[in-house]
Amino acid sequence: MRIATWNVNSIRARVDRVADWLVREDVDVLAMQEIKCKENQFPFEQFTAAGYDVELHGLSQWNGVAFASRLPMSEVTKDFENMPGFGVASDDGTLPLEARALGVTVNDVRLWSLYVPNGRELAHAHYDYKLRWLDALSADTRAWIAANPQQPLALMGDWNVAPLDTDVWDIQAFEGSTHVSAPERAAFDDFMDAGLTDVVRPRIPTGYTYWDYKQLRFPRNEGMRIDFILGSQPFADAVTNAGIDRNERKGDAPSDHVPVWVDLDVETEEDDDRPMFW
DNA sequence: ATGTCGACGAATCGTCGA
Numbered sequence: 001m002r003i004a005t006w007n008v009n010s011i012r013a014r015v016d017r018v019a020d021w022l023v024r025e026d027v028d029v030l031a032m033q034e035i036k037c038k039e040n041q042f043p044f045e046q047f048t049a050a051g052y053d054v055e056l057h058g059l060s061q062w063n064g065v066a067f068a069s070r071l072p073m074s075e076v077t078k079d080f081e082n083m084p085g086f087g088v089a090s091d092d093g094t095l096p097l098e099a100r101a102l103g104v105t106v107n108d109v110r111l112w113s114l115y116v117p118n119g120r121e122l123a124h125a126h127y128d129y130k131l132r133w134l135d136a137l138s139a140d141t142r143a144w145i146a147a148n149p150q151q152p153l154a155l156m157g158d159w160n161v162a163p164l165d166t167d168v169w170d171i172q173a174f175e176g177s178t179h180v181s182a183p184e185r186a187a188f189d190d191f192m193d194a195g196l197t198d199v200v201r202p203r204i205p206t207g208y209t210y211w212d213y214k215q216l217r218f219p220r221n222e223g224m225r226i227d228f229i230l231g232s233q234p235f236a237d238a239v240t241n242a243g244i245d246r247n248e249r250k251g252d253a254p255s256d257h258v259p260v261w262v263d264l265d266v267e268t269e270e271d272d273d274r275p276m277f278w
Numbered sequence: 279a280t281g282t283c284g285a286c287g288a289a290t291c292g293t294c295g296a
Contacts, residue, residue: 009296010284034296036285061285062295118296160296212296213282256283256296 001071001107001268003029004261005156005229006248007115007210011035011066014255015043018068019050021248021259028071028268029106030259031113031156035064042066057102065102065113065157071268075110077103081143082136086117086129101137107268109235110148114157119178127178130160134187142194145232152235152266155196158210158227158257161188163198166206167225179226196230199262203242210257211249218249227260238264 004027008014011032022030030052035042038058047054047068056066057078067073078101085095100115114137119130137155145153161184165171174180208223217223231239241263248258 013284034284120295215279215281217282253283 001028001109001264001266002026002261003031003109003111003154003156003229003264004259005031005033005113005158005227006259007033007158007227007255007257009034009036009255009257011064012037012041012043014253015046017248017253019046019052021245022052022068023050025245025259025261027261029067029069029111031102031111032066032068033064033113033115033158035066036061037064055102055104057099059099063099063115065099065115067102067104067111067113069104069106071106073104073106075103075105080112080137081140084129084132084136086126100133107266109152109154109264109266110144111153112155112157114155114159116158116160118160119184122176122178122181130178131183131187134161134184135190138187138190138194141191141196145195150234151232152238152264153196153232154199154235154262155191155230156228156260159188160226161185162224162226163188164225167208169208169220169222169224179224191230195232197233197236199229199231199236199239200242200244200260204244207244207246209244209260213256227257229260229262231262235264238266240265 051070052068058064085097087096103112117130119127162168162179209227211218211223239262245259
């Protein structure tokens with residue numbers, strides 16, 4: 001089973017490119033981020049034509065997360081426990097929740113599509129929101145693993161954190177910036193403490209997943225590694241291959257992020273339908 | 279170079295977010 005994550009930066013602007021990639025790369029399940037639309041605006045037809053069902057969480061033109069899968073999805077969950085909100089408080093003092101987290105179960109593998117808040121600037125309220133959002137997610141993850149130690153789990157998405165200095169093209173250029181600060185990295189490391197590991201880096205030790213559209217960042221290979229698949233031990237044990245598809249940053253109308261994928265050695269329902277020979 | 283995108287509402291541009 002091949003599973004991937006991709007910040008598509010508007011699914012309406014890129015649906016043909018995404019659907020082509022799914023078919024070409026034989027992907028079973030794709031977690032998308034920044035779909036930038038509501039459900040009634042989502043281009044379902046191209047996914048259906050390619051053989052994929054879609055689950056999505058989209059509230060506005062901002063953010064938005066989704067799954068496309070050609071295997072059945074169940075236990076669809078929007079948001080996670082104690083997820084913080086952001087924006088203008090309502091009369092009861094609560095902040096609106098954004099569409100940044102969607103969970104599904106496929107073949108008994110629990111998967112989350114996550115779009116971690118950007119943080120904007122270290123002094124911005126969005127940065128505090130980012131840290132609280134990650135803290136609540138790692139707490140929820142820790143509790144889930146404790147309750148489901150045998151079940152494969154993967155948290156996939158745009159983490160907006162570069163865990164290592166080598167995950168940005170010039171760490172000195174990021175002095176005082178978000179994505180590389182000690183609190184963000186500590187919040188990211190908490191997921192390892194909770195029992196997850198980066199299942200891609202052991203196989204793909206170097207390389208970026210994002211290049212800004214501005215300032216010729218891609219031609220100069222001035223990128224950032226901020227998209228990750230973090231798996232629980234049962235998930236990590238099933239991984240047989242991984243990749244970062246840098247080619248998807250090339251050509252006409254690319255997203256500023258590229259897909260990150262893993263192959264899992266798990267029995268799929270497709271496999272159950274194969275003819276048997278004896 | 280503040281060097282690009284994509285969303286929106288409004289209008290063929292300004293503004294926001296990344």
